[in-house]
Amino acid sequence: MSDIIQLLPDHVANQIAAGEVVQRPASVVKELLENAIDAGATNIKLLLKDAGKTLIQVIDDGKGMSTTDARMSFERHATSKIQKAEDLFNLCTKGFRGEALASIAAIAHVELKTKQENEELGTCIKIEGSKIVSQDFISTGKGTSLAVKNLFYNIPARRNFLKSDTVETRHIIDEFQRVALAHPAISFLLHHNNNEVYHLKSSNLRQRIVAVFGSKMNEKLVPIDEKTDIVNIQGFVAKPEFSKRKRGEQFFFVNDRFIKSSYLNHAVVNAFDGLLEQGAHPSYFLYLTVPTSTIDINIHPTKTEIKFDNEKALYAMLRATVKHSLGQYNVAPVLDFNRDANLDTPYHFKSNSKTASVPKISVDPDFNPFKEVEQKEINFPFKREKNTQSWESLYTSVDTIENQPNETLFDHQQEEKTQKTFQIQRKYVMSLIKSGVVLINQSLAHQRVLYEQFLESITVKEANSQQLLFPVKISFSSAEIEMIYTIKSELENAGFSFDEFTKDSVTIKGIPVSVTESKITIILEELLNDINLEVPDASFSHFDVMAKSFAKTLSIKTGTLLSEKEQESLVNNLFSCKEPTVSPFGKATFKTLTLNQIDNLFNS
Ligand code: ADP
Numbered sequence: 001m002s003d004i005i006q007l008l009p010d011h012v013a014n015q016i017a018a019g020e021v022v023q024r025p026a027s028v029v030k031e032l033l034e035n036a037i038d039a040g041a042t043n044i045k046l047l048l049k050d051a052g053k054t055l056i057q058v059i060d061d062g063k064g065m066s067t068t069d070a071r072m073s074f075e076r077h078a079t080s081k082i083q084k085a086e087d088l089f090n091l092c093t094k095g096f097r098g099e100a101l102a103s104i105a106a107i108a109h110v111e112l113k114t115k116q117e118n119e120e121l122g123t124c125i126k127i128e129g130s131k132i133v134s135q136d137f138i139s140t141g142k143g144t145s146l147a148v149k150n151l152f153y154n155i156p157a158r159r160n161f162l163k164s165d166t167v168e169t170r171h172i173i174d175e176f177q178r179v180a181l182a183h184p185a186i187s188f189l190l191h192h193n194n195n196e197v198y199h200l201k202s203s204n205l206r207q208r209i210v211a212v213f214g215s216k217m218n219e220k221l222v223p224i225d226e227k228t229d230i231v232n233i234q235g236f237v238a239k240p241e242f243s244k245r246k247r248g249e250q251f252f253f254v255n256d257r258f259i260k261s262s263y264l265n266h267a268v269v270n271a272f273d274g275l276l277e278q279g280a281h282p283s284y285f286l287y288l289t290v291p292t293s294t295i296d297i298n299i300h301p302t303k304t305e306i307k308f309d310n311e312k313a314l315y316a317m318l319r320a321t322v323k324h325s326l327g328q329y330n331v332a333p334v335l336d337f338n339r340d341a342n343l344d345t346p347y348h349f350k351s352n353s354k355t356a357s358v359p360k361i362s363v364d365p366d367f368n369p370f371k372e373v374e375q376k377e378i379n380f381p382f383k384r385e386k387n388t389q390s391w392e393s394l395y396t397s398v399d400t401i402e403n404q405p406n407e408t409l410f411d412h413q414q415e416e417k418t419q420k421t422f423q424i425q426r427k428y429v430m431s432l433i434k435s436g437v438v439l440i441n442q443s444l445a446h447q448r449v450l451y452e453q454f455l456e457s458i459t460v461k462e463a464n465s466q467q468l469l470f471p472v473k474i475s476f477s478s479a480e481i482e483m484i485y486t487i488k489s490e491l492e493n494a495g496f497s498f499d500e501f502t503k504d505s506v507t508i509k510g511i512p513v514s515v516t517e518s519k520i521t522i523i524l525e526e527l528l529n530d531i532n533l534e535v536p537d538a539s540f541s542h543f544d545v546m547a548k549s550f551a552k553t554l555s556i557k558t559g560t561l562l563s564e565k566e567q568e569s570l571v572n573n574l575f576s577c578k579e580p581t582v583s584p585f586g587k588a589t590f591k592t593l594t595l596n597q598i599d600n601l602f603n604s
């Protein structure tokens, strides 16, 4: 039999390698930014078109390449960064595999312009699918510009696999933020479709974090600084009260390289022990510096996982350092729930010799659960059941509250004869039906009602919008603004209207009728969170995510007292829904208990 094994042609091998290195536009961004940093650039520009699908261009003022190197840089395993295997254990550069440019050139139209400082002329090379189309001398400034156009043009399957522009942009911004946070001294510019998204000036670390995440971040940061023989730890953690419901702002850098490590994350979370509400995630920006010989970066093609020699010691050190800093900044005592609540009260007492009065509940008779969530639910994310007694007595002793009419809406004895619904533990609404009773979860039921209302107003008919008397300006990070901008038209369908977008703020002049002004920030923040978490398919529309997110944020919560009228309207609205049985997130909204079932309870 004849021999059948052949070496793959280079362009095929490159395409295969590209599959590993380049998953999406964001992977290209990461590789190009890292090359610019390795070239010693102090100014780096990233220009994007259509979430990088049409164009990704990185322009740097680094050392540039000679004509021969420019040509060589597209060969596979061509690198200036290591020469022998031992060099792998002493890496000071981001790159070392020599694969990125060869891979990218195999699956896109690439144009490289580069010039070294002392050269008269630079080089321009155009490559399409690994084939050199042209090579010329050009006059250009010192540094390198690499433009990647029409990514995956020759692999339609991969191109179709790309997600919506919003999702791809988010991935790019994630990579951009990681690189920018690792190198505060380098100035970065990011333009998307000719809009400036980020302009980060050379700065210190704290300024860089604030520039990336918005001025709100400044007050949240607690500095970390610890030097030991095996590791230096620097950076910041966010105070526990600013922890997030979703993972997000969690960054580890090892020797200026962003890495993922669930092990180290565990150490940090552990240091917050007892300070975080259940399910909350602390934000952190931690920079570890270790001797290059004690880590192995070569275990993952995208180089985001690292093996440490002394992992256990690192864990202990990190945990102790973070704990210490949190303690030093007096973060811990503020959140001590066992402390005498009176010491923290923001209210002024009339006299010191007050005695506890009987708790009374004041209810706003105009309160409409379909317009507004009870404010308290949002402002106190931490458990406060323990202190309920003192809370309520506190309220009744405050001047302003005392002067308000104290209406007690609930008087079961009087109303019992006509009442058809009852609220149980401010959580369930029980409604009588012919065959027995229905038990409705008030929060989930209201989610269903709002979800269908929003979905309808967004997709079917013109949304009802209310103009604000005074437009509201809300600040967000540039990345968040970019995201709001990409879903602007969908938000407008939902009833929002926008006035002005700046790099870190948006002015809102109209909102959906079912939203109150005080909720604008929170519903937008939650929406961005939810979109971030979504892993949508290609036919992805934000409508559903948006309707779900709004419904979740605006629904009445467990713990909200409902008047009988409110209970009835909740029941009626629920049962006029298209799908009353489940919440938008698939949980049962109600259960029925038939007379038979009730009888059985007594017969067992
Ligand atoms: P690696 O970064 O792993 O070496 P790449 O394929 O990313 O592999 O780059 C190949 C080589 O091209 C680099 O080693 C470097 O010498 C050169 N190079 C790439 N980008 C730049 C740049 N922006 N400025 C100067 N040289 C560059």
Ligand code: MG
Pocket (backbone or CB within 6 Å): 031, 034, 035, 094, 095, 096, 098, 100, 101
């Ligand atoms: Mg590289």
